Amino acid sequence: MSLNKNNISIYFLILTVQILTAQSSETSKDSIQFEALNDVIITATRTIRQLSSLPLPASIISKKDLKAINAVRLSDILNEQTGLITVADFGGGEGIQMQGLDAAYTLILVDGVPLIGRSAGTLDLNRITVGNIKQIEIIKGSSSSLYGNEALGGVINIITETPKYGIKGNVQQRAASFGTFDTRASIGYKNDRLSLSGFVNRYSSNGYNLSENTSTNTVEPFENYTISSKASYAFSAATVASFSGRIFTQKQEYIASESLQGESNINEWNVHSKLKHHFNERWKSSLEFYATSYSATEFLDDITTNSTFSDADFEQLMLRPELRTAFEASEKTSFIGGIGYVYETLDRTYFDEKPRFKSPYAYVQYDGNPLKKLNLIVGARFDNHNKYASQFSPKLAIRYDFTPKLAVKSSVGYGFKAPDFRQLYFNFTNATVGYTVLGYNAVADAIAQLESEGQIANQIVPTSAFSDELKPESSLSINVGVDYKPIKSLSFQLNFFRNTIDDLIDTRIIANKTNGQNVFSYTNVNEVYTQGLEFSSNWKITENLKFSGGYQLLFAKDIAAEKAFENGQVFARESPSSPSFQLQKEDYFGLYNRSRHSANGKLFYNFPAWNLDTNIRATYRSKYGIADTNGNNYLDRYDNFVSGYAIWDFAINKKFYEKYTLGFGIDNLFDFTDPQNISNIAGRIVYGNLTIQF
Amino acid sequence: MMKNFKFLTLAFLCIGFFSCSNDDDATPELLPVNSETVLNLHAPQNGGQGQPVSGAFTKFNFATGEITTSETDWDIAFRGTSIIVNGGTSLGTTDEPERTGNGAAYIADGTMNSVTEVTIGNFIQDSETRYAIASGSGNGWYTYAGPPTHLIQPTPGKILVIKTHDERYAKVEILSYYKDAPANPDAFADETPYFTFNYVYQPNSNITTF
Numbered sequence: 001m002s003l004n005k006n007n008i009s010i011y012f013l014i015l016t017v018q019i020l021t022a023q024s025s026e027t028s029k030d031s032i033q034f035e036a037l038n039d040v041i042i043t044a045t046r047t048i049r050q051l052s053s054l055p056l057p058a059s060i061i062s063k064k065d066l067k068a069i070n071a072v073r074l075s076d077i078l079n080e081q082t083g084l085i086t087v088a089d090f091g092g093g094e095g096i097q098m099q100g101l102d103a104a105y106t107l108i109l110v111d112g113v114p115l116i117g118r119s120a121g122t123l124d125l126n127r128i129t130v131g132n133i134k135q136i137e138i139i140k141g142s143s144s145s146l147y148g149n150e151a152l153g154g155v156i157n158i159i160t161e162t163p164k165y166g167i168k169g170n171v172q173q174r175a176a177s178f179g180t181f182d183t184r185a186s187i188g189y190k191n192d193r194l195s196l197s198g199f200v201n202r203y204s205s206n207g208y209n210l211s212e213n214t215s216t217n218t219v220e221p222f223e224n225y226t227i228s229s230k231a232s233y234a235f236s237a238a239t240v241a242s243f244s245g246r247i248f249t250q251k252q253e254y255i256a257s258e259s260l261q262g263e264s265n266i267n268e269w270n271v272h273s274k275l276k277h278h279f280n281e282r283w284k285s286s287l288e289f290y291a292t293s294y295s296a297t298e299f300l301d302d303i304t305t306n307s308t309f310s311d312a313d314f315e316q317l318m319l320r321p322e323l324r325t326a327f328e329a330s331e332k333t334s335f336i337g338g339i340g341y342v343y344e345t346l347d348r349t350y351f352d353e354k355p356r357f358k359s360p361y362a363y364v365q366y367d368g369n370p371l372k373k374l375n376l377i378v379g380a381r382f383d384n385h386n387k388y389a390s391q392f393s394p395k396l397a398i399r400y401d402f403t404p405k406l407a408v409k410s411s412v413g414y415g416f417k418a419p420d421f422r423q424l425y426f427n428f429t430n431a432t433v434g435y436t437v438l439g440y441n442a443v444a445d446a447i448a449q450l451e452s453e454g455q456i457a458n459q460i461v462p463t464s465a466f467s468d469e470l471k472p473e474s475s476l477s478i479n480v481g482v483d484y485k486p487i488k489s490l491s492f493q494l495n496f497f498r499n500t501i502d503d504l505i506d507t508r509i510i511a512n513k514t515n516g517q518n519v520f521s522y523t524n525v526n527e528v529y530t531q532g533l534e535f536s537s538n539w540k541i542t543e544n545l546k547f548s549g550g551y552q553l554l555f556a557k558d559i560a561a562e563k564a565f566e567n568g569q570v571f572a573r574e575s576p577s578s579p580s581f582q583l584q585k586e587d588y589f590g591l592y593n594r595s596r597h598s599a600n601g602k603l604f605y606n607f608p609a610w611n612l613d614t615n616i617r618a619t620y621r622s623k624y625g626i627a628d629t630n631g632n633n634y635l636d637r638y639d640n641f642v643s644g645y646a647i648w649d650f651a652i653n654k655k656f657y658e659k660y661t662l663g664f665g666i667d668n669l670f671d672f673t674d675p676q677n678i679s680n681i682a683g684r685i686v687y688g689n690l691t692i693q694f
Numbered sequence: 695m696m697k698n699f700k701f702l703t704l705a706f707l708c709i710g711f712f713s714c715s716n717d718d719d720a721t722p723e724l725l726p727v728n729s730e731t732v733l734n735l736h737a738p739q740n741g742g743q744g745q746p747v748s749g750a751f752t753k754f755n756f757a758t759g760e761i762t763t764s765e766t767d768w769d770i771a772f773r774g775t776s777i778i779v780n781g782g783t784s785l786g787t788t789d790e791p792e793r794t795g796n797g798a799a800y801i802a803d804g805t806m807n808s809v810t811e812v813t814i815g816n817f818i819q820d821s822e823t824r825y826a827i828a829s830g831s832g833n834g835w836y837t838y839a840g841p842p843t844h845l846i847q848p849t850p851g852k853i854l855v856i857k858t859h860d861e862r863y864a865k866v867e868i869l870s871y872y873k874d875a876p877a878n879p880d881a882f883a884d885e886t887p888y889f890t891f892n893y894v895y896q897p898n899s900n901i902t903t904f
Contacts, residue, residue, distance in 0.1 A: 069898060219904065371844070438729040457785075457823065457824070458823050458824050509832065509833070512824070512828075512833070514709065515742075515745070515746075515747075517830070518830050518831070518833075569803060569851075570851065571803075571804075571851025572850045573850050575878070576845075576847055576870065576876075576877065576879055577869045577872075577875035577876065577877060577879075577890060578821065578851035578869070578872040578877075579805065579806055579867060579869070580805055580806075580851050580852075581805055581850075582805060582808070582851070584823040627839060627840075628837075628840070628842070630847070631839075631847035631848060631850055658873060670832065
């Protein structure tokens with residue numbers, strides 16, 4: 001025993017770590033044979049764990065689910081999950097809101113490594129095809145103890161397909177409304193040692209227009225390609241090397257007005273290589289190297305004068321080596337730890353310099369059962385950084401199984417999101433309106449420059465206020481939940497959550513310009529919280545009929561705003577030109593873009609005799625505000641709200657001659673649109689697709 | 695008990711009587727304080743949006759309740775979203791009038807009903823670096839909504855407390871920047887800058903309440 005202990009400390013001193021392939025032991029742990037027991041998840045602990053035994057709020061979307069609803073892009077499927085809402089970004093992208101936290105706070109991984117390219121904070125989910133996805137894993141609550149930066153609200157990990165024995169492949173063609181086409185082909189080969197796979201996807205659309213403006217569209221026509229491949233080779237039963245690569249390229253028209261026309265391009269690639277080795281039954285390590293690059297360029301030409309109007313580019317690069325080691329002390333006890341290094345650069349128009357981020361990190365985690373019915377996860381991660389304060393992110397999660405049917409779980413974690421490049425280095429002046437936005441670290445030089453040009457009328461915040469570092473946004477997240485499975489065919493999950501975010505980064509006016517406009521910069525100001533409850537249920541009504549439903553109640557508020565309302569410092573008007581009056585505490589609605597209620601319901605039906613499956617799904621979100629419309633800077637009950645809405649989808653798939661599947665469906669059955677407020681809902685989409693398997 | 699009550703009543707009556715007669719004797723009759731509304735004060739400006747601004751300010755006199763072209767007898771003046779007072783020094787923009795009076799201003803948080811007293815210490819005058827009523831969205835009297843509405847709306851709860859050029863006081867609540875103060879203004883259709891505002895003018899000197 002003492003030898004063992006020494007081993008542990010030595011290994012953690014040198015901070016090696018592991019990938020755990022404890023699947024066999026994990027699945028045999030629980031003897032109640034439910035279907036759900038087959039669902040394993042690796043994102044929650046970076047080891048293979050049964051979803052149903054986790055102490056964290058987590059869920060899985062399987063390939064079967066993706067096929068049933070004929071999903072095309074990642075946003076299609078995430079929007080139907082309880083507590084997840086896709087939110088449109090200014091640039092036309094779609095991000096995900098999780099537990100009421102903004103899209104910038106959810107880390108998106110592909111096979112455990114992060115995607116980059118958040119030019120305005122949001123990672124566009126439409127960049128990701130679901131064509132080669134095996135399953136999607138969703139962890140709610142701060143997960144920086146394992147994943148570091150950005151995992152403040154949660155983590156979404158996309159696990160790509162791995163080949164099965166022999167040569168297998170499939171081809172799918174889809175046509176849909178708005179001139180949208182999706183073509184995908186995948187092929188895989190596997191024998192005892194070698195596995196190879198390739199995937200190609202082309203996705204294009206004519207876009208759509210919700211406004212009356214005829215010279216521009218809401219979404220301009222685009223075309224994109226995703227090409228990915230994976231290879232792995234087992235040198236022996238204990239040593240496996242794998243390599244995967246992915247390329248994404250998109251071209252889209254960029255039209256600002258009748259005379260200003262151009263194009264925007266995205267080029268992204270990533271490579272991920274990994275060497276796994278099992279030293280013995282208990283010790284396993286993996287060494288991986290990940291590199292990714294995201295580049296976006298866009299230009300506008302004035303076609304009346306044949307001159308360039310604007311030209312902007314964004315080029316981000318990330319390199320990340322990591323070494324992980326896992327030690328399985330006993331059947332129910334495992335340790336995992338890792339060390340790694342993140343190197344990141346960004347070359348961008350409106351940056352005066354090419355910044356470099358360097359961030360070494362290390363993490364450890366214990367996962368065990370100190371008591372038979374009690375599962376405990378304790379973990380922590382340390383991230384050092386060359387541009388902001390080091391971060392220590394602990395996490396604790398406990399699950400207690402009262403009976404095989406009833407379990408209580410709770411987790412507390414710290415999460416952080418580092419200031420991004422834009423918040424530190426931006427130096428941008430709007431050419432037509434004349435305001436200026438400066439990154440925190442760019443303030444001193446840029447203000448001096450503006451001052452020497454006589455553009456500053458009045459400096460409100462002195463330059464000395466920017467001598468300290470801009471602090472990362474951090475959050476404490478608490479989840480308490482109950483899993484209840486009264487009978488084999490019925491399950492309930494209830495989870496209460498509260499995320500408190502400190503040092504939220506926001507913009508403020510730091511100087512007035514002589515042209516009457518302002519200079520803005522970023523600062524740590526607000527403290528906000530999001531809290532509420534999530535409820536979800538699965539019910540297998542008959543062998544062929546299945547229902548699932550979910551609901552989220554959400555309160556997302558700014559603490560300073562709450563105080564201002566309490567102190568009677570906030571005023572409003574009944575109409576824009578009527579006299580103002582004082583608002584009460586209960587008049588404060590909360591943060592923008594947060595619906596108090598959101599819900600989903602899905603009904604799946606199988607006709608085995610006909611080889612046919614069909615489903616009908618509905619998602620609902622209640623009213624929310626997107627802007628302060630009465631000029632007091634707060635969202636209150638006298639503001640204009642976006643009305644609540646429901647979207648209904650229908651899909652049917654029939655398999656024939658074993659190898660062919662024909663799909664048909666209508667998304668947004670009742671053709672809901674809100675041209676004024678919601679840019680990412682195009683209207684009714686009718687589609688058909690044919691899949692051939694071989 | 696009853697005796698006490700009677701005595702108190704009597705005492706109050708006496709106080710009331712004497713104080714009334716006192717007023718009549720000692721103080722001259724006060725001018726009435728009135729609540730007024732000004733509709734569509736037109737205050738155009740040239741330039742802006744990154745270009746140098748120019749154009750004559752539209753001047754207003756609280757005592758007459760009228761627009762004036764007088765170079766001295768004005769209290770506040772408007773141009774675009776800028777509001778200046780007749781006191782202090784010019785910011786130096788083109789066509790800005792000379793300050794000839796002792797005017798000043800500050801912005802109070804509240805409603806027209808709740809701002810009942812002038813806080814003399816809060817007054818500031820226009821200067822070379824800033825207007826007493828700060829310019830820019832969110833700094834002074836208005837908030838610019840930005841895209842997609844681009845509306846310029848008076849910030850609720852901002853009451854402009856004004857010292858006039860001849861040292862009287864007034865309180866002002868701007869209600870609209872759009873012509874005819876529409877209930878639902880449209881930045882693309884409604885004309886600007888047309889100020890509609892409520893004001894209360896205290897015509898009596900040295901009285902700091904409204």
